[in-house]
Each structure stands twice: as C-alpha cells, then as structure tokens.
Amino acid sequence: MKKILNDVYSYVDEMLVGLCAAHPEYYAQTAEGARVIKRSDAPIKGKVGLVTGGGSGHLPVFTGYVGQGLLDAAAIGDVFASPSADQMVEAMRAADGGAGILCIYGNYGGDVMNFSMARDLIEMEDIRTTAVVLADDVASAKAAEAEKRRGVAGLIYAYKVAGAAADAGENLDEVTRLARKAADSVRSIGAALTSCTVPQAGKPTFQIGETEMEMGMGIHGEPGVWRGPMRTADKIAAEMMDTLLADQRLAAGDRASVLINSLGATPPEELYILYRYVKRRLDDLGVKIVMPLVGRYATSMEMAGVSFTFCKLDEELERYLKAPAECAFWKV
Amino acid sequence: MPLTSRELASGFAAIAARMEVSAEELNRLDAEIGDGDLGVTMVRIGRGVGDVLDDLPDDVGMALTKCVQAITKVSGSSYATVVAIALMSAAKACKGRSEVPWSEMSALLAGACQATMERGKAALGDKTVIDALDACRQATAGLDEPAAIVAAMGRAVNEVLERMRPQPCRIGRARIFGDKTVGLDDPGMVAFRCMIEGIAGGK
Numbered sequence: 001m002k003k004i005l006n007d008v009y010s011y012v013d014e015m016l017v018g019l020c021a022a023h024p025e026y027y028a029q030t031a032e033g034a035r036v037i038k039r040s041d042a043p044i045k046g047k048v049g050l051v052t053g054g055g056s057g058h059l060p061v062f063t064g065y066v067g068q069g070l071l072d073a074a075a076i077g078d079v080f081a082s083p084s085a086d087q088m089v090e091a092m093r094a095a096d097g098g099a100g101i102l103c104i105y106g107n108y109g110g111d112v113m114n115f116s117m118a119r120d121l122i123e124m125e126d127i128r129t130t131a132v133v134l135a136d137d138v139a140s141a142k143a144a145e146a147e148k149r150r151g152v153a154g155l156i157y158a159y160k161v162a163g164a165a166a167d168a169g170e171n172l173d174e175v176t177r178l179a180r181k182a183a184d185s186v187r188s189i190g191a192a193l194t195s196c197t198v199p200q201a202g203k204p205t206f207q208i209g210e211t212e213m214e215m216g217m218g219i220h221g222e223p224g225v226w227r228g229p230m231r232t233a234d235k236i237a238a239e240m241m242d243t244l245l246a247d248q249r250l251a252a253g254d255r256a257s258v259l260i261n262s263l264g265a266t267p268p269e270e271l272y273i274l275y276r277y278v279k280r281r282l283d284d285l286g287v288k289i290v291m292p293l294v295g296r297y298a299t300s301m302e303m304a305g306v307s308f309t310f311c312k313l314d315e316e317l318e319r320y321l322k323a324p325a326e327c328a329f330w331k332v
Numbered sequence: 333m334p335l336t337s338r339e340l341a342s343g344f345a346a347i348a349a350r351m352e353v354s355a356e357e358l359n360r361l362d363a364e365i366g367d368g369d370l371g372v373t374m375v376r377i378g379r380g381v382g383d384v385l386d387d388l389p390d391d392v393g394m395a396l397t398k399c400v401q402a403i404t405k406v407s408g409s410s411y412a413t414v415v416a417i418a419l420m421s422a423a424k425a426c427k428g429r430s431e432v433p434w435s436e437m438s439a440l441l442a443g444a445c446q447a448t449m450e451r452g453k454a455a456l457g458d459k460t461v462i463d464a465l466d467a468c469r470q471a472t473a474g475l476d477e478p479a480a481i482v483a484a485m486g487r488a489v490n491e492v493l494e495r496m497r498p499q500p501c502r503i504g505r506a507r508i509f510g511d512k513t514v515g516l517d518d519p520g521m522v523a524f525r526c527m528i529e530g531i532a533g534g535k
Contacts, residue, residue, distance in 0.1 A: 085404040085416065109453070113413050116451050117404060120420045124397045124427065 008199040012056045023328040037063045038073040038094035048166040049095030055080040060329035061298040069325025070163040082110030088118035100128040100172035106151025107135040130176040136188040139216030153298035154186030157311045164323035188309040192217040196301035219300040237277040252286030255313045259293040263305040334431040337395040341385040348378030350530025361519040380406030393427030418444035435476035441469040458502040461520040467492040489525045
C-alpha cells in the first residue's frame with residue numbers, strides 16, 4: 001500500500017480536521033474529534049434540516065456536500081463502514097432548526113439499519129424525521145427488484161434538489177417529496193479499471209489484470225456484471241448508456257442532467273472523452289442535456305474508473321437543480 | 333407490581349452481570365461461525381447500559397430509549413444494533429407511561445420481533461435471535477407475572493435452540509459457512525438465553 005497518511009487508524013479523523021481547517025466557511029465538526037460535520041452556520045432556525053451519512057472514502061460524498069443549498073450535517077464512519085446510530089443522532093441534532101429532519105442516504109445495510117435506529121431515537125425527543133434512500137445503481141439488481149439496488153452518485157441530485165427546496169422554505173413533507181422525486185429520477189452505472197485500497201486493509205480490495213476492466217462494479221469494489229478485456233472509451237460509454245437507457249427511457253423532447261463521475265483516479269481528460277460520446281448520443285435522440293457535470297463527485301478512494309448518472313428532469317426538478325448552492329467541491 | 337423504570341434498571345443490571353460471566357462462551361461460539369467477538373460486544377453493551385442505570389427517567393419508554401442510546405454509543409456491531417432495534421420498539425410502545433402491565437410482555441416481544449425482521453432483513457426460520465424472540469412471544473401470551481414470564485421465556489429459548497440446531501444459518505456472516513452451521517447453536521440466540529438467565533438469576 002502506498003498512501004499519504006500517518007496512521008491507518010487516524011486516517012478519517014485527520015482527514016476531517018484538515019477538511020474543516022481548509023474550508024471553515026462551509027464545514028465545522030460538532031465537537032473536537034467528532035465524526036460529524038455540520039454547516040458552519042447550522043442549525044438554521046425554521047429550515048428543514050438535511051442530514052446524510054455513510055462511510056469515508058467517497059469524497060465529496062458524504063461530508064463534502066454540507067453547505068448552503070445542500071446538506072446541513074453528515075455523519076461519517078471509517079473507510080467504507082457505516083457511522084453509528086449515535087453519530088447519526090448527533091448529526092440530526094446539529095441540523096435541527098425546528099422544522100424537522102430529512103435523512104438522505106444510500107441503500108447499504110449498515111447505513112439503513114443505523115439511520116432507522118437513529119430516527120427512532122431522535123423521534124423520542126419529538127423531532128419529526130423522514131428518509132429518502134437512494135437505490136440508483138442499475139447494475140446491482142434488476143428493475144423488478146429496484147429497491148435492492150445500491151445507492152451511488154445519484155445521491156448528489158437528491159442532495160441538491162432537497163437542499164434547494166429546504167432553502168426555499170418548503171416544509172418537511174414537501175422537501176421529502178422533492179428528494180424522493182429526484183431519487184426516483186436518477187439511474188447510475190459504474191465501470192472500474194483498477195481496485196481501491198482501504199487503508200486499514202492495506203492491500204487492494206480486489207485483483208484485476210492490467211488489460212482488464214469490470215462493468216457494473218460497486219463503489220466499494222462489489223462485483224460487477226462482467227469482467228473482460230479493456231475496451232475503447234466509446235465502447236465503454238455505449239454499453240453504459242445502453243444499460244441506463246434500457247432502465248429509464250429518454251426520448252426526443254426530454255431533458256436530463258448527466259453526471260460523468262471519476263471514481264477517484266480517472267483524470268478529467270478521460271471523462272471529457274466519455275462526455276463527448278454521451279452528448280452526441282443524447283443529441284441524436286433529441287434529449288436536451290441540462291447542467292452537465294463532469295468531474296469527481298462520488299469517488300471510491302483511488303479507484304480508476306467512471307460512473308454515469310442520468311437524472312431525468314421535469315420543470316420542478318430542473319428549477320431546484322439550478323438554484324444556487326455552494327460547498328467546497330461544487331458551486332451552482 | 334407492574335414494569336417500572338426501577339424494575340428495568342434491576343433487570344438490566346442482572347443482565348450486565350451475567351454478560352461478564354458468559355463472555356468467553358459467547359466469543360467461542362461466535363468464533364466457530366463468525367468473527368468471535370460476540371462476548372466482547374455483550375460485555376460492552378452491559379457496561380454501557382450499566383453506566384446509565386442510576387439515572388433512568390420514570391417514563392419507561394424514555395428509560396428504554398436511554399439504554400438504547402447507551403448501546404449505540406458503545407458498539408456498532410450488528411448484534412448490538414439488533415438488540416437496540418428490539419429495545420427501541422419496546423421504548424416506543426411504552427413512551428409516556430411510568431407503569432407498564434407485565435401482561436403486555438408478549439405484545440412487546442411481538443413488536444421487537446417485527447422490528448428486527450423489518451430492519452435486519454431476516455425472517456423466521458433463518459436461525460437468528462428472531463426465532464427466539466418469536467418463541468418467547470408465544471410462550472408469554474396471557475402471562476402477567478414476572479417470574480412466570482421469565483421461566484416461560486427460558487423454556488421457550490431452550491426449545492427453539494434445540495429445534496433450530498439441525499438447521500443451517502440462513503443470514504449474516506454465518507450464512508457463508510452454510511452446512512458447517514448445521515448442528516451448531518446460533519450465537520445470537522445463546523446470547524439472548526444468557527440475558528434471560530441473567531434476569532432469572534437476579535430474581
């Protein structure tokens with residue numbers, strides 16, 4: 001393992017200290033050493049609080065999206081490990097402006113169980129909560145079992161839409177409805193060229209040959225749908241697009257945002273080669289791309305690879321997607 | 333006397349004491365089909381809850397909530413989460429009451445069973461603590477006296493352990509071991525039996 005760190009056990013804690021020190025205008029820890037990050041101006045009285053949580057190793061997800069027009073607080077676990085229910089409760093308290101709390105998180109066993117528990121705990125204090133669980137990775141289960149799918153980069157669309165709605169003063173039910181609508185409108189798929197290495201494990205999560213790639217791989221290295229010889233950018237993009245479009249039809253006149261996301265090590269140059277193909281295909285279909293996103297939005301440590309996310313828009317989603325928002329990693 | 337916050341505290345104290353004694357056995361059982369730390373988890377739960385017992389509110393629901401908070405603070409292991417889920421279900425049912433009739437025990441166990449199935453994605457027959465909770469739910473139906481309830485639960489858990497022993501584990505880490513789990517007891521069920529024995533010994 002070749003990584004820049006001091007101690008594998010302090011990896012997450014030192015990262016959080018650095019993150020908050022570099023961007024104090026956005027982020028603050030709820031207490032010294034706490035693995036809970038809140039907006040530096042949270043809680044905001046009268047505003048619905050937006051909370052997320054999950055394992056470290058995916059920056060900007062999860063902590064990175066704390067900011068104006070986005071999230072109020074995030075609970076962070078070890079690399080690829082769920083934060084505890086206790087940390088999630090702390091994040092909800094930090095976000096509580098008196099108008100209820102919406103929790104937005106990915107469909108992973110530990111996160112789901114711990115958020116359920118945390119919501120139960122905070123509701124005993126008569127703070128109302130709702131939840132929207134992202135399950136956008138089409139490679140992780142067939143459409144008939146869509147509720148079993150993993151949540152990946154599609155999370156950021158739910159964060160963005162819910163954040164804008166909460167900032168606009170909408171109530172908890174309305175913010176939840178919009179977040180759910182965004183969650184239902186996103187589909188994602190990933191492809192990996194190399195593995196990531198979890199610091200505490202010290203070796204690559206999986207082995208993959210120099211000339212191989214894997215389609216449909218999860219952001220923790222979960223197996224994909226096939227592994228085979230490396231292909232050209234256009235062939236990779238074509239298969240990823242075909243899979244997404246088979247799951248969610250986009251036709252002439254439709255509007256969609258597309259996210260071409262680096263899983264960590266893939267450079268922007270390669271992302272733009274892929275975007276070029278996606279743009280041409282959607283132009284041919286007569287689909288209007290709105291606010292394309294190309295870069296690192298949800299990563300898997302230093303994994304080389306890419307994910308595509310399509311978010312089909314209507315007037316309402318588009319309005320909230322375009323509303324101003326700001327964090328250290330994304331400004332709209 | 334109905335279930336009060338004071339009764340809860342004495343029950344949890346008895347359980348905590350029992351966990352210190354049972355830890356080694358639970359670690360050994362867990363090591364056969366898991367990662368061997370269930371005893372450690374149970375001791376952490378016992379000590380974590382033990383720290384809040386002197387200061388429980390009178391509201392039984394809020395007292396249980398405080399115990400759940402203590403559990404989520406000290407352990408993030410899946411079994412600790414299952415215990416927390418089960419207790420949280422009871423906490424919700426008891427919120428706002430300083431006295432809960434013992435006759436509600438069967439309904440509280442039913443709620444705990446339902447909540448752990450929903451949240452833990454396990455079903456009856458998967459050879460988990462859920463089978464034990466369900467057996468206790470049935471065994472305590474119609475009972476309204478604590479000693480009789482604890483005795484019935486002890487018998488029910490032993491019966492279900494006996495019945496499930498020849499089955500393979502169907503969920504969690506143990507599932508990976510498949511047929512190797514045939515003939516073995518589920519460590520989570522044994523931990524539950526230790527809790528009941530702790531209360532029985534404390535009476």
